[in-house]
Amino acid sequence: MTKNEINAKDEGLDLAKRMAEEEEGIGRKPKGASKYVIPTIAVLWSFFQLSIASWLILDSTFIRAIHLAFALLIVFLNYPLFKKTRLGLKFLSTTTRIPICDYVIGIVAAFSGLYIAIDYAGLATRYGTPIMRDIIFGALLVIFLLEASRRVIGPALPIIALAFTLYAFLGPYMPDIIAFKGVSLNRYIGQMTMSTEGIYGIPLDVSATIVFLFVLFGAMLDKAGAGHYFIQLALSLLGGFKGGPAKAAIMGSGLTGLVSGSSIANIVTTGTFTIPLMKKVGYPSTKAAAVEVAASTDGQLAPPIMGAAAFIIAEYVNVPYIEVIKAAAVPAFASYAALFFITHIEASKLGLKGMQRSELPAFGKTLMSGVHYLIPLLFLLYELVIARHSPELAAFNAIWVMAIIMLFQNPVRAFMNKEPLGPAFKQSITDIFSALAAGGRNMVSVALATASAGIIVGVVALGLGGLITQIIDTISGGNIHLMLVITAIASLIIGMGLPTTATYIVMASLTAPAIVTIANFQDFAVPLMAAHLFCFYFGILADDTPPVGLAAYAASAIAKSPPIPTGLQGFMYDIRTAILPFMFIFNSDLILHNVNSWPRGILIFVMACIGNFAFASATQGWFVARNRFYEIPLFLCVTFILMRPDAVSSWIGIPHDQRYWMYPVGLLIYGLLYLMQRPRIPNR
Template sequence: MSNQDPSFSQDQQKEILSKYDKESGSRELTGLLAKIVFFGLLAFSLYQLWFTVFDRLPAQIHRPIHLGFGLGLIFLLFPATKRKAAKGKLSWYDYILSVLGIGVGAYWPLKYNELIQNAEISQMDFYVGVLAVVLILEATRRAVGLPITIIAALFLAYAYWGRQMPGFLVHRGVDLDNLVQSMYFTTEGILGTPLAVSSTFIFLFLLFGSFLVKTGVGQYFNDLAVTLAGKRTGGPAKVAIFSSALQGTISGSSVANVVTSGSFTIPMMKRLGYRKEFAGGVEAAASTGGQLMPPIMGAAAFLMIEFIGIDYWTIAKAAAIPAVLYFTGIWIMTHYEAKRLGLRGMADEELPDRKEVFKKLYLLAPIFAIIFFLASGLSVVMSAFYGILTTIVVGLLRPERFRKLYIGTFVGGAVAYPVVKLVTDGGIPEAVISNSLVWGAMVTILVSYLFDGNFKDSVEALVDGARTALGVVAATAAAGIIVGVVTKTGLGLKLANSLVDLAGGNLLLTLFFTMIAAIILGMGSPTTANYVITSTIAAPAIILLGINDLPAHLFVFYFGIVADITPPVALAAFAAAGVSGGEPIRTGVNAAKLAIAAFIIPYMFVLSPELLMIDTTIPRLIWVLFTALTGMMAIGAGMIGYWYRKTYWIERVLAVAAGLALIYPNIVSDIVGLAGFTALIAAQFLYKKDMIGQPVIKPTKQEA
């Protein structure tokens, strides 16, 4: 079964991706230049793998090399303007900028001893530092987009013109030499935490995702989702939710997730009877939720490790229940919408062969393997590395190749044994000679890997992974500028104090103002960048009021992500509208309505961290999960206007109120919420006719 509707071509996917996702808008190169870029990307990945295994370089050498690779390749792959992209050719200045980017990255390794010994930078250092900042801003504009570029530039301006700032924003100012030194010649600016995480954790997990794609996991997610959810009421919508939740384990982009899975699910939803805007909204909301789903969480989990100073597994566990509630909320609302419209599930002929799908469950082995590695206490970096090796093994052991590999291994071992015996002439113990069978098997596996398509797949995965990482390199370098200015000027604390003062010290009002700030700051920014910005500027306001770091950081992370589906700048929703043909703002409104859980749950886990599995017991956790899921059912009914029958406006208000009471983890609110929930169900069954005695639901013809 294809993962793409035949009416929606690869070219159309690329067009929408390049329009709404800057990181996907790279040039299509040909000839010698294409080969140079190919080997440059391959070298980038191989260097990162070498560093992961051996880790022999200090941060001040490794991070600039990582940055140099990124800058050099970005200027070759990403055009300065859309007009240049249409021509598909490089301008003379692209070559110069690429060489300068490589030079900036090489400067630290070449002058390492001199730079770490000198307290002040030289005139040459100053020029290189200025060049580094300018190149990073331009690379970020090309590969990520204007929003984060403008924010980083404004922060630089704020640092320099601090004395002219009004009110609480005023500071003594940072002279140009000092600013350049802090930006590129310390580990508190461009070479700081964001780039450190990009050059270790994030790059490897992007490689892991790229290897998974090569094993066919992306296609398999769709087939598995259709098999498990396709026949249910409103099947395609539930396929979109299930598939997007799975895609979130390997994808770092809401927009890319929308276009990849949406090109398959949105046309199916439209054929079934969902409105264009609703179909696009389902896919946008579900795809955005992929960023909230452990284990990868759009790479933000790895930034949290460094920013908060806690282990990865604690973050993943904390994020699990909110992510489940998020997807449950969307699932419930699409179910009620399908019931309201009288929509069926998919027909048998539209479903893939169930047996064939379940035969390929082994494709999920790398995902379970990486979760096992992380849970067992292995470092995040090595877990990603072993996850990549697992995908290679899974590729080798595909059923269509396994028989050939098995026979080859047996033959290789059988041949190796007498050869070793003859060569050694009995001079090596029998136990060692018997190991020749193992060596023969290893040789056969290696030969199979090199000549049976796996090696080519692996090389392409290395190249694709590095290409995907380029936007992250630029975004995290620009985010480092923001973090560096905040550190130098104390701006984060000033903004936090201003938010708290504006709210009069009230926690709920502070959370509300922080939510608005996080949504605005997150508009148009990729996951990694918007988390760095929101955690630096918005999270301190919550922490000032005595909230623990983890709930505060997850709060701003959620709303930074939700910006992708919150009008007026809702990139994921606009991309979904591009696929569905619907009106973009209405698609965004539908997506925001479906993702209502993402607007509620963060408040709940800040007010009661039990939802994050913090300071709770298993019985209490089970109860909290039960009441929260029940609450999502009630809220879904209130938002859609249908439960077992059509709901009247007063029932909708009461349903939302009962749902909120159930989600909030408090015994009194739980009792009130359960009472309201029970009363509403009773009313649904007691009054099955509307006021004029006609059947409540009349399926209407929807636009296809």
């Protein structure tokens, strides 16, 4: 490797690292004593969240207010007003110190967030008739919240929230089709800042009570070194197969994605290792980066954690979280299975082989070297799935297990290496506090996204819900298929500028009830869970959708590939995920709705995987050999039959309860396609 290549690689890694730091809440890096201010506040926030999960009993409104206050304070201390110097005022963009003005703004913003808790009794008695003080602090909260969101998330979410706010006031002056009676300033401030129907609504509650603990758990795993372990374990298992590093990237990213709510952080954690290895065995840089993008983006789909939005789904749909896990299981794992198949297809196209066994870590040794990282994950699964504890209790208990492991892993290694134990214990304690600080930093964007999206939810709750359904019904002409396409495209567009959680909240608030209602108009029942998962899926897919696709930019920085082609290739890989929401909207078997039998659930899963394989072959132009044009419709037929046996059975007059007899038909066509292509298999 030449010096220029090494420098280019280092620059790419630095860019990806900077993107990951921004995603994980690292803005300023002050020097001197002030460098401890932000980590200290973040650690205190983590201790507060652990306290309310264990011994501290507070009213839910107080918890939401304190949660938001911590987030606002950290933002104004951690992120400068501008990224670049403007008007010659360097202190507005400095990253090496915290200006006095940001201390003042941060404290005032935090106080405005706490105002509902400070004067809780008074606000409760004058809801609907706020006094001037209430209006001032309410307006300050809205302004500071939108500015904080702009600093962390970017301008998209504040602009959308402002658009909805303006709509609430200017509704009477709008065209007839979107006209709204409008609201007064008193009603707006009351709804947004004096009740739990706006900023302090369900999304912020989920962020404050559940999501923080899971984010903290993920931060602890990361600081303990689990990310590197997962990728080494994946390489030891899969690296020797055809296109092995790509398969290892999928497995490693999937395991990391179980506890990471960030596509970019996932890419930097695993892609740093896997993208160079993929390029080494022959994957072009664009495809190597695209595989990592697709694998990391879909990490948020995989149960049992699924990012912040999944916990909000449970609250909105009013079901136990285990029901969300159940509903998400088949589509998520079918999507990952198809991505494995796609990497196999790409390796077959390129004539690639796996890595030499001598280059790979030994599986047994690798497994045992980090088996302690699996203990808290397995314990978390036990708490959620078998013990059926609440998500917050499950996460809290898993955190304690993780903390014990972090405390003793360095001393155990030191003892085995015959090194001093004192420095090892000191390093363990430092790692724990570093994880507590990282957990607080990581949560800032989620807390602000949920709070800012609460403004949009609050405006909808002011009486726009029925009007939005009517507007969507008019635009789609009452056609449920067209409405789903419009919803998917809108989610992708909005998601280009918003985090996954915010995209889901916005789209679910606007469209999920409309999907169910319009389907009912057509005498077709769509489970509410399916409508929410539909919005969730396309919010996630926005992470790799060009021209923005921040996940693609992070991966391309590591691979030194062009970002737009990387995003396009990643999106082509993710098309196999994009069809799943359209399928489970019409076939609720895929989300195991009213499916309570293990054999039946496994059958549905296996058929969904094969159907997704067929779709991948149709879109990637390859099965076991290069497709011919007349084979593509046959692959699409297999996909439709295996994912929509209900539709095919109804067309030919088979009763609904006998729909699974369509599966053998789909498998027969799939087998015929194999026999057709078998003579054309390349000899390599």
